[in-house]
Amino acid sequence: MTNVGSKCRVCKAPAIIDLPRHNANFCADHFLELCRRQVVKAIDHFGMFEPDDKILVAVSGGKDSLAVWDLLLELGYRADGLYIGLGIGEYSEVSAGYAQRFAAERGLHLIEIKLRDDFGYDIPTAARATRRVPCSACGLTKRHLFDQAAIDGGYTALVTGHNLDDEAAVLLGNTMRWEIGYLARQLPVLPARNGFPKKVKPLVRLTERETAAWCVVRGIDYLVDECPMAAGNRHLGHKDTLNSIEAQSPGSKAAFYLNFLERMAPLLAAHSAEEREALQTCTRCGAPSAGEVCAFCRLVETASAHDPVPVELVMRGKGGR
């Protein structure tokens, strides 16, 4: 059976995707063109890259990180990948395979770090040992290691695959609690400063439905299954809420986040600068830190001294948050 209805807005060929927020349908070629245009618009508007930037892409094996790596290479940027083996049971083994295959098939350089081998712990153990929720231990670990790898490797920009849904969901969470410090830092580009590399999010103008569709159309094989430790987390709840609003009022997510950047973020810039001034240097690893020893070094100390905890054990005791 053929698609009798929708036609591409640009060329009138049969459409493969409907995008209610653009009030339009697109064929494969013009959908890809739309995605490229949105990424170029983000890069230009927010001044994300210099022509000679050496880029490191944080890669998980999921749709967003592989899509952003693919898009940047297509647009002519030089970019290597960084994969962190988080030790989340079989999930991590499978996700590593997706990242490795993507890199190998395209002849790309993928740096790999294994938490258990390199730092003596994994995320389930860290969550149990530090009594953090798993996503908190994971986020802290990844942020530190991404920064460190970028600095050590001489990369001038660290790219993550955060998309419009990610940013809108974080914005919703921070707004509901009026987390002014977090709101002030929620920008698509954070410039390099005292031990931090420049951090860039080129996908902030694409929804995750669009990044997933990019991968399907481009034939990128990615890990579809969700992280077993993320199930039921607050971030997913915020995304559900925003998607319910989006279904009623297409374009709401983009308006919420992009108008925040345009109208609210400039008002918070002074607060962000104050926070930066307050940082000192970790006495153990030299990373920027709020205290004498940074949160990552404290986590490593506690988690690596703990007996390994299987992921199933942490999941049983999790039950959402």
Place this chain on the structure above:
Amino acid sequence: MRVLLRNPSREIEITGRRRVHALLNELGLNRESHLVIRNGTLVPGDGELSDDDVIEIRPVISGGC
């Protein structure tokens, strides 16, 4: 038609032709957070699905932050 669902992976059988958005509504799935794929190709919201189709309904929401 055979419908493959994810998270957790499972398969259901649906009888009768319908459009993609009608199927998603019937299953209580938000179209903003799912893609419908037939033979490796995306199918838009008003695409018609027939009884002998095998389709995948793929969630697109990631929980990492």
